[in-house]
Amino acid sequence: MKRLLPFLIVFLLVGCSANKPTNTQEGAMPGSSSATEFVAPFSATMTGTQVAAELERRYRDTRDNCGSASMPAFLCTGLILRGTEPSTQFDAWNPSPISVKNGGVSFTFFRSDYKVKRLAYTYDSGFIFYPILSTPPGKLNIEILCFFPVDGSSNARPNGGCGAHPNYPIASKSCEEQSPIIDTAAKWEAKYRKDASTGSKYESMCSFNVRDAANNAAASRFLEGMRGGRLISPDAFNTPNDMKLKTWAQNIPGQIPMEAFFYTKLTGLAGAQFYQRRFRALTGVTIPIIFIPFPQTLDQSATFTFRTADQTQ
Template sequence: MKRILVLLMAGLLISCSSSGPPPTEVAVDSPTAARSAPLAAATTGTEVAAELERRYRDTRDDCGAASKPAFLCSGIILRGTEASTSFDAWNPSPISVANGGVSFTYLRSDYKVKRLAYTYDSGFIFHPILSNPPGKLFVEILCFFPVDGDSNGRSDGGCGAHKEYPTTSRSCEEQSPVIDTAAKWQAKYIASGNARAKSMCSFNVRDSTNTASAPRFLEGMRAGRLISPDAFNTPNDMKLKTWAQNIPLQLPIEAFFYTKPTGLAGAQFYQQRFRALTGITVPIISIPLPQTLEQSATFTYRVADQTL
């Protein structure tokens, strides 16, 4: 996968900033839009909303090879955050600096969640690695918990053993016997009772796992479905490698978002602060999350939401 990423860094021409006069409101939730080819350059807020919808509806098993897990090209990788004048939302927290991993949530139409961690209602979205814009940091995805795995209490980027269950909570491939299928993960989850969050294992999907990465992520997605509605009611935890502080211009931020009206002010704060630091206006996208398994998330760009 590393060789592929090197080639992509030279060839991709995607930008995350918004420009040009967009329409007043565009909601993109049609199956036709979801089946269309990837946008060559999502530069306006309208195009960003369309691209997010396309990826949300893209339910592929991998990105063309066993070494290219689905999150490299499909789904939405987002982080719920809190607006504050004391810190920038895109900077890793002290816990993330200490353990080496930052928590994100993975959204896709076949892997729905009704809320974000800590009930956050705003945050930011990263470009998937296979469409990372030129000059932006490639942030490695380390592991995936089908539901919240209390990763702040774990070692190894938040992917390893939990301090309270040092043996039973190790990464899935380190379990004895190895947990390499959704059914095995489900069985361990059920057997752990009230200790599920702290004793569950994560699916290691690091670049170094090569051809094991895509199958592992797929089994992780399947495991979440097996414990429905738990994985809908409690958000999953995708751990990304901690990046340096105060490098907003290098981060692959595709959009800021809010999930409820109460989150709009936070998203606007991020947009203003990011523009002040970088000179780039990243669009704000409204993403109401489904409240039932029959519903889906929608992606809407509104001019009135922007702090232009």
């Protein structure tokens, strides 16, 4: 938490002056630059169009960090999103049995300089978390554990999905545990291409440890991870990256830092509407649905649209 202390102090000061977010992926449904610029308005006080504009702003914000070496870019920029599927058997925002077992939930980091063309498992709907430095009061600050520049077969890994894959217990250790250490994009790329030549590039991949405990190493590790992904283009565009977040408790929708639901294709709208209805039924809060068609070439960019007709009653 060291890297968050300066922000929290500023946050409190700003707040005072202003007051003179069988399926093997999901859990069961219950019953079956300056710190001040990091503080985004809460969705409860924003229109759907404003939420879409805020998402696009962060998508296009390509800074290297959020103000210091201990504050990785994902704390204030980009989108932290998770693809899911609708079901009456589980709530999409509940951690899956696998996530409960290994301690990590997979998300995708999405930014204009780190594009992906699809979600994991080709899902076409899901939800977006607030970045930690914009999380509203009363919502969980869910720690980001590690980052795989492309899919790292993390479901089979321990330690929040960041540890060594059982098929490659040495080669797949976290990047800072490699011998020699992997601490630059070039080194990561070299290992990836070597592993790819043997057909084991996903299971033997190393992840960049960006836990809060990494402190002043965290921002550079995440930055080198993104740079490494760019070096293996188009692999990191065609195959989604894997950002692991610490598993949270089941059945606490009101505490989850949910910013928006989204869909990427027309086929995903019904799913996003299902999430919206269900979340409202549980919490009394309506989270906006945003249409985000993903770029299909590296020259394209994502767009962000709030459509009144997409919202449920």
